Amino acid sequence: MERLDKVLANLGYGSRKEIKALVKKGLVTVDGQLVKDSALQLDPEKANIIVNGEAVFYRKFIYLMMNKPDGVVSATFDKYDETVVDLLHPDHGVFQPFPVGRLDKDTVGLLLLTNDGELNHRLISPKWHVDKVYYAHIDKIVDDKDVKACLQGVVLDDGYKCMPGILEILETSEEGSKIKLTIQEGKYHQVKRMFESLGKKVTYLKRISFGGLDLDEDLEEGEYRELTEEELNILKGI
Numbered sequence: 355m356e357r358l359d360k361v362l363a364n365l366g367y368g369s370r371k372e373i374k375a376l377v378k379k380g381l382v383t384v385d386g387q388l389v390k391d392s393a394l395q396l397d398p399e400k401a402n403i404i405v406n407g408e409a410v411f412y413r414k415f416i417y418l419m420m421n422k423p424d425g426v427v428s429a430t431f432d433k434y435d436e437t438v439v440d441l442l443h444p445d446h447g448v449f450q451p452f453p454v455g456r457l458d459k460d461t462v463g464l465l466l467l468t469n470d471g472e473l474n475h476r477l478i479s480p481k482w483h484v485d486k487v488y489y490a491h492i493d494k495i496v497d498d499k500d501v502k503a504c505l506q507g508v509v510l511d512d513g514y515k516c517m518p519g520i521l522e523i524l525e526t527s528e529e530g531s532k533i534k535l536t537i538q539e540g541k542y543h544q545v546k547r548m549f550e551s552l553g554k555k556v557t558y559l560k561r562i563s564f565g566g567l568d569l570d571e572d573l574e575e576g577e578y579r580e581l582t583e584e585e586l587n588i589l590k591g592i
């Protein structure tokens with residue numbers, strides 16, 4: 355059971371004081387009964403709450419897929435830079451979602467945001483082997499030796515040996531290669547550091563898939579949408 359004013363405040367209907375005022379004006383009903391006390395205890399999953407003539411759509415968790423743009427940090431707060439949370443509409447921001455893992459400031463592509471701490475934990479834990487697929491531009495030509503090295507586990511600058519990664523060369527020209535890399539870890543700057551260990555530099559990095567979900571290519575950079583039921587089931591089924 356939860357307090358009505360808390361439930362409504364969490365859904366963005368205003369402060370508890372504002373909700374008290376709505377109740378006082380007779381604008382809130384629960385299961386057909388006019389509410390007299392905004393501290394009313396109810397089960398938000400079951401109660402039929404109407405505010406100002408409109409039914410309240412209750413949910414505890416929110417799950418968003420964002421195409422993260424360049425120049426924005428994957429955090430809920432930053433002293434200097436714009437964050438991914440700053441890009442959210444207040445209707446979504448009110449749920450206080452946070453990014454699932456991190457992408458570098460200059461990395462673009464698929465970033466999930468949620469307020470579901472349990473799912474977040476599962477998705478970022480190396481134990482669960484969640485696939486992360488990156489598309490990248492590399493400043494030099496990537497060859498079969500690099501593909502083998504990734505499969506065997508690249509050793510990073512700090513001596514850490516990565517888990518096997520699947521590297522695919524998509525296109526090669528004099529300027530370098532375009533590649534796809536699938537890894538299951540999320541070490542700090544992992545893709546960039548893997549290529550540094552191979553004597554190369556990542557010049558563009560985009561995450562195109564995470565946990566079996568592909569980035570919705572209809573999302574422009576900076577745009578986001580809620581996950582569909584089907585997508586959520588894919589994530590939860592991991």
Ligand code: URA
Binds near residue numbers: 457
């Ligand atoms: N690897 C990186 O180097 N950067 C990212 O943002 C994600 C993976």
